[in-house]
Amino acid sequence: SQTIHQWPATLVQPVGSPLSLECTVEGTSNPNLYWYRQAAGRGLQLLFYSVGIGQISSEVPQNLSASRPQDRQFILSSKKLLLSDSGFYLCAWRESLPTDTQYFGPGTRLTVL
Amino acid sequence: AQSVAQPEDQVNVAEGNPLTVKCTYSVSGNPYLFWYVQYPNRGLQFLLKYITGDNLVKGSYGFEAEFNKSQTSFHLKKPSALVSDSALYFCAVREGVLTGGGNKLTFGTGTQLKVEL
Numbered sequence: 001s002q003t004i005h006q007w008p009a010t011l012v013q014p015v016g017s018p019l020s021l022e023c024t025v026e027g028t029s030n031p032n033l034y035w036y037r038q039a040a041g042r043g044l045q046l047l048f049y050s051v052g053i054g055q056i057s058s059e060v061p062q063n064l065s066a067s068r069p070q071d072r073q074f075i076l077s078s079k080k081l082l083l084s085d086s087g088f089y090l091c092a093w094r095e096s097l098p099t100d101t102q103y104f105g106p107g108t109r110l111t112v113l
Numbered sequence: 114a115q116s117v118a119q120p121e122d123q124v125n126v127a128e129g130n131p132l133t134v135k136c137t138y139s140v141s142g143n144p145y146l147f148w149y150v151q152y153p154n155r156g157l158q159f160l161l162k163y164i165t166g167d168n169l170v171k172g173s174y175g176f177e178a179e180f181n182k183s184q185t186s187f188h189l190k191k192p193s194a195l196v197s198d199s200a201l202y203f204c205a206v207r208e209g210v211l212t213g214g215g216n217k218l219t220f221g222t223g224t225q226l227k228v229e230l
Contacts, residue, residue, distance in 0.1 A: 006156075032216060042201055042223040044157075049217060059217075090156055094216055100145065100164065102218055104156035 002027035006091050006105040013112055019064075019078035021108050023091030026072065032094035033074040034102065035066055037087045044090070050074060086112045115140040117206050119221035126194045126228050134189040134224045136204030143209035146187040147218065148178055151201040160202075163187060164209065174198070194228045201225050 003026045013019060025031055035047040046059045048066035056066050063082050067075045074091055091105040116139045126132045138144055145164050149157040161172025168180045178189045189202060202225075205218040 034217075042225075044203065044220040044223075046217060088154075092157075099162075100216075101147065101159055101162060103159060104149075106156045107154070109154065 002093075002095065002103070004091060004093055004103060004105040006089075006108050008108060009106065010109045011111070013081050013110065015083055015112055016080050019076070019081050019085070019110070021076040021089055021091075021110075023074040023076075023105055024072055025074075025093045028072070028093065028095065030071060032096070033068065034092040034094070035074065035076050036090040036092065038090060038107075039087045048076070081112045083112050086110055115144075115206050115208055115219045117204050117219055117221040119202075119204055119224045121224050122222075123225040123227060126226070128196050128228050128230050129193050132189075132191050132194040132198070132226065132228070134202050134204075134226060136187045136189065136221060137185050138187060138204070138206040139185065140206055140208050144187075145207050145209045146178075146180065147205040148172065148176070148187075148189050149203045149205065151203065151223075157203060160189070194226075196228050196230060199226055199228045 005024050032051050034049045036044045037047055038044050048058055050056050050068045053068055064078050089108045092102045094102045118137045147162045148160040150160050151157045160176050161170050163170045163180045171177045176191050178187055180187050201223045203223050204221040207218050
């Protein structure tokens, strides 16, 4: 069966520090991968998606970047964090067949101070 | 462009009563519709989806949803609510035709369900 991992689970970082969040998927190959941010309210904002290794599409211009160095690895990064980068970051993968459904990881809670 | 509306920020229900969480959508072609549930500080869990076929879709934990094309709605329902159903519920939509655009979902703003004794 497929599983999706995110780490770290929680992170507290000072303003101006770098960021690296990792997401890995097991039990599938060539998945579509997605990074979302959920700010303190509740709405989900799609940040990046990837349809293959090295292929990244950005949905919202911002202080973050994403990379996909391996088929089942998706990394969210920043060179210098802002206070507004605080939030709950969710990674998801899409199973094309048979369900055509996105499944989410457990999330990373990022607090920028 | 595709969009989803969840008109209620919060729904309060007594345990044992039926519950409905509303969702309406807008999409160019045939819709793929999804419901997810989120417990505090957790990722979203998939509940059910409509792609084609029977308008009444049954999902996890006794939830079901009814697709209504004329009203462009996909309301989530459960015949008898449990306190443990209290959580944040998201409706999502995408156009059914596969494109090169990553098959992106558009999510509603979420509805907080509170089930009380």
